[in-house]
Amino acid sequence: MKTWLRISTLWAMLLIVGCNTANNQQEPEEEVNGEEKQEDSDAEQTSADDDAEQEGKSEGVENNEDFLAVEDEFTKEFLVDTDVEPGFHQMRGKLDGFEMVIPENGIISDLLHDIENDAIETLIYTFNDHSEKKTYNIKLMYYRKYPEKVKQNYLNVFKDEVGFDGEYKYEEANDLEMYHESYEDDGRYGPVLKYFGYLFSKHRNQAISYEFICVCQGGEECSLSLEEEAEMAEKLMYSIRLLEQ
Template sequence: MKTWLRISALWAMLLIVGCNTANNQQELEEETQEDPSTEQPSVEDEGVDNEDDRLAVEHEFTNNFLVEIDVEPGFHQMRGKLDGFEMLIPENGIISDLLHATENNDAETVIYTFNNEPEKKLYDVQVMYQSHYPEGLEQSYLNVFKHANNFEGEYEYTEVNDLEVYYGSYEDEDEYGPYLKYFGYLFSADNNQLISFSFTVMCQGEENCNFNHEEEAEMAEKLMYSIRLLDQ
């Protein structure tokens, strides 16, 4: 029950962050319209028409994580502050400084959010990187992760980017509405680095929305399989 309450509280926080980000973006656009002499963001010089879709570039804290812009259509490349991993982030993704933490220079948590406004869906992605874990405890990590995600099924297994990947997914509903969760634990095949990945999609606000499990899983896998652990 405590884990469930923490997850619900996190979702509430993410909704607030998303709303604040949208409000800040609207205020910026209004100020720009009122003062034609205001200097435009550099991304406009790159021929971008819809700045609302480039929040990662314009959001100061998020921008500090980006190592390559437009690495493919709709996505940038980000790197953790401990230089332990890289992965894709959607171009409208936002990392709040309230949802980022490092510990002893060997562990890092990054949470970023993005939304699909036309379909009223909100996404959050959480990655937890660890530079070293005790050898032989892989199954213990997987068991704890399964419990934390309220998952009663069996992991599926694959290998990608020199990583051994255990993953699962499910759909459920709570007081905020329906949601879909996709998650995985990724162990380095070469050393004792690991990273956990959690992807959640939910309805934004009180609007009804529909989830296509296959389509959402495709997005989750795209992000998860983009993860690369860097040499330490």
């Protein structure tokens, strides 16, 4: 229970801090010591070069600052293939129970990863689209084995956790039974999209829950489209595979 509370608290703090950081950064400093800030031609040229670089990108998740998954020491421990497709790597959980793709600028924090009793793995990773002023947070909870008779309880509790009171969509894909849905909400700093699913192996008592949250951080400069963001959410979710052990 303590582990669950720690992860959940850090998960909430991650969303709040991320929003605060982005909003603090989006307001440029206009005066220094009472004088208007001057911009020289070099700075203007750098900005123009950055814009040109962004326009040239067409695949993966845009990030005009860096691509850190292969540079971050903790995240690298999860990567099993860095040449899956442009913009994405393949990652595997520490319990060797699941694999999925992760954007090349996705970062897994050691503070937001935990394994309980060698049976339950909680993992959260984040990535940004700086050009669109959006932050993405993905949370996974993998269960090496769950009691089949409490499957419906898992689904009901998950609804409460994600704040949803409707009915799941159901489908079968990738040898999985998939229960999923999505909705938009108004966050403190702008609109929020939530896409979530519970995936059960069709042949083994393995399961994994999936939460995708897209937070708009740019105020009027940022907008969310449920249809467009769902494409990324579904790409990540449909890439999940539960591995035989």
